[in-house]
Amino acid sequence: MDKIIVEERQGNPTIKKSKKRNLKKLYLESYGCQMNFSDSEIVASILDKHGYQTTRNFLESDLILLNTCSIREKAETTVRTRLKSFNKIKKNNPKLIVGMLGCMAERMKESLLEQEKLVDLVVGPDAYRDLPNLIQEVEGGQKSVNVLLSREETYADISPVRLDNNGVSGFISIMRGCDNMCSFCVVPFTRGRERSRSPLTIVAEAKQLYDQGYKEVTLLGQNVDSYRWNINKKGEKIEESNPTTNFSELLEMVALVASDLRIRFSTSHPKDMTDDVIHTMNKHKNICNYIHLPVQSGSSKILKKMNRGYTREWYLDRIQSIRKIIPDCAISTDIITGFCDESQEDFKDTLSLMKKVKFDFSYMFFYSERPKTLAERKYEDNVPEKIKRTRLQRVIDLQREHSILSNNSCVGKVMEVLIDGVSKKSDLDFRGRNSENHKVVFPRENATIGTYVNVLIEKCTSATLIGKIV
Ligand code: SAH
Ligand code: SF4
Ligand code: F3S
Numbered sequence: 001m002d003k004i005i006v007e008e009r010q011g012n013p014t015i016k017k018s019k020k021r022n023l024k025k026l027y028l029e030s031y032g033c034q035m036n037f038s039d040s041e042i043v044a045s046i047l048d049k050h051g052y053q054t055t056r057n058f059l060e061s062d063l064i065l066l067n068t069c070s071i072r073e074k075a076e077t078t079v080r081t082r083l084k085s086f087n088k089i090k091k092n093n094p095k096l097i098v099g100m101l102g103c104m105a106e107r108m109k110e111s112l113l114e115q116e117k118l119v120d121l122v123v124g125p126d127a128y129r130d131l132p133n134l135i136q137e138v139e140g141g142q143k144s145v146n147v148l149l150s151r152e153e154t155y156a157d158i159s160p161v162r163l164d165n166n167g168v169s170g171f172i173s174i175m176r177g178c179d180n181m182c183s184f185c186v187v188p189f190t191r192g193r194e195r196s197r198s199p200l201t202i203v204a205e206a207k208q209l210y211d212q213g214y215k216e217v218t219l220l221g222q223n224v225d226s227y228r229w230n231i232n233k234k235g236e237k238i239e240e241s242n243p244t245t246n247f248s249e250l251l252e253m254v255a256l257v258a259s260d261l262r263i264r265f266s267t268s269h270p271k272d273m274t275d276d277v278i279h280t281m282n283k284h285k286n287i288c289n290y291i292h293l294p295v296q297s298g299s300s301k302i303l304k305k306m307n308r309g310y311t312r313e314w315y316l317d318r319i320q321s322i323r324k325i326i327p328d329c330a331i332s333t334d335i336i337t338g339f340c341d342e343s344q345e346d347f348k349d350t351l352s353l354m355k356k357v358k359f360d361f362s363y364m365f366f367y368s369e370r371p372k373t374l375a376e377r378k379y380e381d382n383v384p385e386k387i388k389r390t391r392l393q394r395v396i397d398l399q400r401e402h403s404i405l406s407n408n409s410c411v412g413k414v415m416e417v418l419i420d421g422v423s424k425k426s427d428l429d430f431r432g433r434n435s436e437n438h439k440v441v442f443p444r445e446n447a448t449i450g451t452y453v454n455v456l457i458e459k460c461t462s463a464t465l466i467g468k469i470v
Contacts, residue, residue: 026052027061028163031079032069034220034266035191036102038171040067041160043101043128048161050132059089063097063135065121068104070186072368076104083118097121097138101128103190106147107371113143125176125191126150149177149192156201159208168420168450169216169262170209174202174250178222180269182296183307183374184339184367187222196227199245199253206257215418215450216262219254224265225272248276255284260452262418262435263287267294270318271309278325289326290437293318294334294363298353299346302339307374312353319357330406330436332361335395338388339367340379347391354398360406360436362399366392400462407460410438414470417455419447440465 026047030040043065044054055061064086069075083098090096099121100112109122120138123131124147134144154176162170178187179194206217221227229245230238237244245253255263263284268277268291281287293315297303300311310318322329335350354362366388369381415434423429423441430444432453440455441464447453457467 024052024062025055025060027055027058027064028067029065029082030067030102031075032067032071032103034171034218035173035176035222036067036069037163038160038173038220039102039125039128041163041171042155042158043067043131044161044163045158046128046131050135054161054163058086062095063099065099065101068100068102068108070103070107070190070370072365072370074368076108079104080112080118083112087118097135099123099135099138101125103186106149106190109145109147113145120144122147124149126153128155129153151193151195154195154197156197159205162209162212166421166449167213168418169218170214171218171220172202172205172209173197173221174219174224175221175227179226180223180309181307181374183305183379184336184370186370186373189372191222194223194226196221196229199229199250202250203253203257206254206261210258210261213450215260215452216264216420217254219251219263219265221265222267223269223272224267225269225274225277246276248274248280251277251280251287252284255280255287259286261286264290264437266292268292269309270295270315273318275321275325278322278329281329282326288435288437289328290330290332290435291322292332292334293322295353295357296334296336297339297342297346298350299342300349302342302346302349305341305375305379306336306339312349316353316356328436330360330438331357332363332437333357333359334363335365337364337366337391337395338383338385340375340381340383342367342383342391350395351398354395354402358402358405359399360438361403362395364392364395364399403462404460407438407462407465410434410436410457410465411460412457414454414456415440415465415467416452417442418452419449421449434465438465439463440467442467442469445469 028040030037058064068079086098097120100119101123105122105124112118113122121134122145126149127146130146137144175196177192177194181188209217225247227247230242231244232238270293295315298312369376417432417434417440419430419432421431423431429441431441442455453469455467456470457465459466
């Protein structure tokens, strides 16, 4: 599971303003998906207005917040271990407040707040505006909780404090929650009903990022293809006087902000991704040639049990459409091994689908049963862990072969790369991404972070393209 530690902000005018106030220090750690990282930026913004400055050193903080993830059991175990270690620090510093945000909030509030007493504060994903009040309650000696989910909250008016500190690529949440109820997935329970954010606020946020020097934005939602503004699920207008916007139209609106602002988006859903979206991608050069299209399984029987709303054939048809409209589009996926009742035959269907599509990248997991989900209530988690893991390893090995194929196909080509930082392995090299989302590493020359350069790809590993600026 990803984890980042928030960097201290520099040169941010709001900090300078708030320095006049009695400053407190906030240490914020995020787990899970990009939506959670994006939410942490909203939290930092809300608390900035209440005198909290972020720090990367938890030992000097007054408030520690963990923005948590519930997607698999392991994610929850990691957070619990981390909370225990913060609890030790609290023994020497009784004024320190430790809080839990995000997707574990609803599920774990009783055990972590009341029974184990690991946290003072529990706040769910739709209740962040209430954080300042809740912190005050804790300062007054109480434990505080707000895990109410909302049908309306999109934090559309809050300008996030960017915590990534590369200043090149930023996230914009375009919707919240999920209505899909895939039978394995906890997200609809932790984040509530799906709701879309006004397109004008999304475009304004993209413009603001561009004006601040950002060169790439990623539009985020659990299922971006079901983004709809002023349209109901039947496709009818909700308010006659206002225009409607679907995802393909939103994508175009954001692409028109600036021709040198790259646009990415995640996550697309195979059941809802229309050719419109692919055509819009093809029409605008600054929309990256990359689609993350989670398949989960290659077996129609398992997909039905997962309640994904498509079959193997439907998925392959979506891939065919992408390849027809944008032949060089990179495609990645998510795969789960060992879901309930997955037989050896079903698993072979996953391998054969992978061989047909040859994904450029994949995120691969073994099934982890989650409380409250349909699968937990109705199906038996009957594939032994050992088999889940063996199947996962086979999927990982096969993906590695495909990633090498994908990277090899770039060797010898000149590709436009957006530089997003210094290579982790050598200070003498920069790193960046091409439109297809491959990681590229090359000697710095006289280039600068946040600019586009043309790189001749000379060689590759399964994870990285290596080249030189031309
Ligand atoms: N909204 C996205 C996925 C969000 S969760 C979509 O619909 O594709 C990210 C990934 O975690 C999922 O695609 C799935 O592959 C994995 N995942 C979700 N629940 C899981 C579970 N219970 N066990 C294992 N992996 C899971
Ligand atoms: Fe979970 Fe399915 Fe929603 Fe993705 S689409 S968040 S997998 S319920
Ligand atoms: Fe995890 Fe919540 Fe995202 S469960 S994957 S942080 S939506």
